[in-house]
Amino acid sequence: MxxxxxxxxxxxxxxxxxxxxxxxxxxxxxxxxxxxxxxxxxxxxxxxxxxxxxxxxxxxxxxxxxxxxxxxxxxxxxRRPQSQAAVLEIHDIKVEVQALGLPYSYALISRQKRKSTADDRVLLDLKQSTPVLDLTCLHRAGARPFCLEQRLISLTAVPEAADESFEEAAPGPWLVGHVPWSTAEHRIRATAAGEEVAAALEIEAGAACLAVERRTWSADHPVTQVRFTYPGDSHMLVARFTPSDGS
Incomplete structure (x- = not known):
């Protein structure tokens, strides 16, 4: 029995x-x-x-x-998978996608080495004109676009980035492994998808999105500025904190 x-x-x-x-x-x-x-x-x-x-x-x-x-x-x-990202951390999108139990893939959409514009200098906090690397990348979770990455890298701060194709690996983990950053700034905002973003994320133009913008410095030198745009219905931001002594 x-x-x-x-x-x-x-x-x-x-x-x-x-x-x-x-x-x-x-x-x-x-x-x-x-x-x-x-x-x-x-x-x-x-x-x-x-x-x-x-x-x-x-x-x-x-x-x-x-x-x-x-x-x-x-x-x-x-269910529609919902990603959680810590507000005060520099996280790897690949790890974030895999934490959802979904297969991760990455694609480089465009790569351009050029001289910084006035807008670039504002975004990167540059005091003077410098060469930059302008990258647009797409991260996928399974069959769906997960996040559009639009990044500027100061080639004065990271000259070796000029020799990287970034076709096989995303620039974020590469930078973390090559440049010790000392300061980071995050800006988070709700936004509507423009035509370029909507096409990349395979959503309708004007759809609600969550944009996470980040700048990092090494000592006093600006390193990179990046904007991650997520479809608004599939991403959330999480912060955990403790009371301060004055509360």
């Missing part, structure tokens, strides 16, 4: 893992988009030839992982 129970448990576990893998793959590949209704428990039980208890266990695990949302009497639906 114990041996028979062990076989049944193994079969149930095997089906449980198969259901988890099948549904996760459909979600992470983009086949099932956010809002898609997952088949009802009885439908999945019939499909896999197992008990509803096994199906329920798999769906509960998917809900706990944040891939689906279970609604009473309505069924289960694919």
């Amino acid at each position: 114990n041996k028979m129970e062990t076989v049944e448990e193994r079969e149930a576990m095997s089906l449980h893992q198969r259901i988890l893998a099948d549904i996760s793959e459909r979600i992470l590949s983009g086949e099932w988009a956010p809002g898609h209704r997952v088949p009802f428990e009885y439908e999945l039980a019939q499909q896999y030839g197992c008990s509803r208890m096994t199906v329920n266990k798999a769906l509960s695990q998917l809900a706990k992982a944040g891939l689906i949302e279970r609604r009473r009497r309505s069924g289960s639906f694919v």
Whole structure:
């Protein structure tokens, strides 16, 4: 009897893992988009030839992982992943995407080495004209665009950046590994997607977005200015803090 129970448990576990893998793959590949209704428990039980208890266990695990949302009497639906980024940290977008359980990919859209304009000097906090590297990059989470990165790098502060193509790896982690930064400034704002941003993020022009702008310095030398633009419905910022002595 114990041996028979062990076989049944193994079969149930095997089906449980198969259901988890099948549904996760459909979600992470983009086949099932956010809002898609997952088949009802009885439908999945019939499909896999197992008990509803096994199906329920798999769906509960998917809900706990944040891939689906279970609604009473309505069924289960694919959730839109929401990223959390710490306001006061310089984080790696690849790590942020992977924390959602989604595959990460990166693409360089444009790269231009040029002399800084007056606008560049304001953005980078430059006192005088200097050569800059102007980069536009796209980060993806699964099949969906996750974030558009628009970055200026001072080639006076980081001359070796001029020899980097940035086609294989994003500039953020490269800079962190090559230039010790001493000061960083973050600005966070709500914005509407212009045509260029909307096309890159595959959203409608005018759609709400969250823009995170950052400048970093090494000693007193400006290093980089970057603007990360996220679709407004898929990103949140988090800050954790403690009371000050004067509160």
